[in-house]
Amino acid sequence: MSDAQKAIEYAHQNRERFSRELTEFIRIESVSTDDEYKPQVLKAAEWAADHLRKIGIENVALMPTGGHPVVYGDWLKRPGAPTVLIYGHYDVQPVDPIELWETSPFEATVKGDYLFGRGTSDMKGQVMATLNAVESIMKTGDFPVNLKFMLEGEEEIGSMNMGNFLPKHKDLFKADFCLNPDAGAISADEPTITFGLRGLAYFEVHVYGPTRDLHSGLFGGTVHNPAQALAELIAGMHDSNGTITLPGFYDSVRPVTDQEREATAKLPTTPESYLKQTEVPALWGEKEYTPALRTGARPTLEVNGLLSGWTGPGSKTVLPAKAMAKISCRLVPDQDPIEVHKQLVRYMEEHAPKTVTWEVKNLHDSPWAITDVNTNGVRAMAAAMETIWGKPPLYRREGGSIGVVAMLQNICGVESGLVGGGLPDDNVHSPNERMHLPTWHKNMDAFIHFFFNMK
Ligand code: BES
Ligand code: MN
Numbered sequence: 001m002s003d004a005q006k007a008i009e010y011a012h013q014n015r016e017r018f019s020r021e022l023t024e025f026i027r028i029e030s031v032s033t034d035d036e037y038k039p040q041v042l043k044a045a046e047w048a049a050d051h052l053r054k055i056g057i058e059n060v061a062l063m064p065t066g067g068h069p070v071v072y073g074d075w076l077k078r079p080g081a082p083t084v085l086i087y088g089h090y091d092v093q094p095v096d097p098i099e100l101w102e103t104s105p106f107e108a109t110v111k112g113d114y115l116f117g118r119g120t121s122d123m124k125g126q127v128m129a130t131l132n133a134v135e136s137i138m139k140t141g142d143f144p145v146n147l148k149f150m151l152e153g154e155e156e157i158g159s160m161n162m163g164n165f166l167p168k169h170k171d172l173f174k175a176d177f178c179l180n181p182d183a184g185a186i187s188a189d190e191p192t193i194t195f196g197l198r199g200l201a202y203f204e205v206h207v208y209g210p211t212r213d214l215h216s217g218l219f220g221g222t223v224h225n226p227a228q229a230l231a232e233l234i235a236g237m238h239d240s241n242g243t244i245t246l247p248g249f250y251d252s253v254r255p256v257t258d259q260e261r262e263a264t265a266k267l268p269t270t271p272e273s274y275l276k277q278t279e280v281p282a283l284w285g286e287k288e289y290t291p292a293l294r295t296g297a298r299p300t301l302e303v304n305g306l307l308s309g310w311t312g313p314g315s316k317t318v319l320p321a322k323a324m325a326k327i328s329c330r331l332v333p334d335q336d337p338i339e340v341h342k343q344l345v346r347y348m349e350e351h352a353p354k355t356v357t358w359e360v361k362n363l364h365d366s367p368w369a370i371t372d373v374n375t376n377g378v379r380a381m382a383a384a385m386e387t388i389w390g391k392p393p394l395y396r397r398e399g400g401s402i403g404v405v406a407m408l409q410n411i412c413g414v415e416s417g418l419v420g421g422g423l424p425d426d427n428v429h430s431p432n433e434r435m436h437l438p439t440w441h442k443n444m445d446a447f448i449h450f451f452f453n454m455k
Helices: 003-013 015-027 035-054 120-138 162-168 226-235 258-265 271-278 291-296 337-351 376-389 403-412 437-454
Strands: 058-063 070-075 083-089 109-111 114-116 146-152 177-180 192-197 199-208 302-308 322-331 357-366 394-397 416-418 434-436
Touching: 003 015, 003 120, 003 437, 015 035, 015 120, 015 437, 035 058, 035 070, 035 120, 035 146, 083 120, 083 403, 114 120, 114 437, 120 434, 120 437, 162 403, 177 376, 177 403, 177 437, 192 376, 192 416, 199 226, 199 337, 199 403, 226 302, 226 322, 226 337, 258 291, 258 394, 291 394, 322 337, 337 357, 376 416, 376 437, 403 416, 434 437
Parallel strands: 083 146, 083 177, 177 416, 192 394
Antiparallel strands: 058 070, 070 146, 109 114, 114 434, 199 322, 199 357, 302 322
């Protein structure tokens, strides 16, 4: 039996324990966006650090970042062999709206082929798939390559401290390749390597009217309602084709090449697949681009939340004093988040009516990334996927963001292989997040082959 087969056998025999350990990890409510959860975020870091120690990783430490710590660890006993950096994040998104969850979000629950719970798919499950693969090799023989770990606690809030942290530890995170299982796959039957991620610039737009909420009968019709003013401003941010109207927004957007159009047209991400996954009555967006190009290669401006006036039960006749929108832009090469911030401010300067005052706050930015797929790491992963799925992976650009990918390229010179067992219908960031267990198991096996293919 080959070393890889021995490790895979170990992984199969330990599936139940792996599920129990993942359930423990899910139970820790590591919501990074909410300061109230700070102790739980730290607890998740400690849990991950303990787990690394248990599976034989050395020099495990929680490294301070100014925010939530980075969990580091390494195993460097193969001089001359390549070093693989394993990236993951142990933070999760908030669970709201909690009333729509059918199971308790932090009590991982198996239903059929799925494990439900916040962080199952994005990405505690993917972290554990990787650590389980590492453990399976560690416990059945000699590890073929050197390992380093970087487990982050602020990915879901834009990796806001990484830009300061990484340059200080540039050498520590040097590696030949980074395995990043945070990117997911097109479907359970389509092993996927992602080579592009969008960036993100996140804002709050505040519109202020009267100094206090007013009686809508006494003042309605005479005072501009800030909720209405904000709605008018938001409505003007796209034209009728879905194109964004911020001044200069597309100036640095790289045009989609014919070659990319052709390659993307061959992917199984069709208009029908988007309709099926989202259950909307019809799709929306720039007509000149297919949905796959719109999400992978085109930028967006999205309203993530709106707040104003009376939203409690029953009615209250009020003219609200203020309104607020959370707005974020997904960015593509070569857009710069700082420029986009300026463009949003310019738009407000040009369009906000004199009847209200306003403010734009920039919460965080994340860079876009295009990764090199002609690396030994990607070749090793593609071969591993082909061994497990019986077909070569598909290559795509993805609409989500993972800030650290571009930072690792620019600061440490490390290219990432973006993979993972997350599927489009996993409800990531939504109620009833789930992970497809058969895909989870396949990924563990593929990761085992990957490490042997890397040596
Ligand atoms: N895993 C996702 C990003 C992702 C999703 C990559 C789908 C590829 C496919 C990640 O955890 C995430 O959600 N990131 C945030 C980052 C943001 C807050 C800067 C995102 O994309 O919203
Ligand atoms: Mn996420």
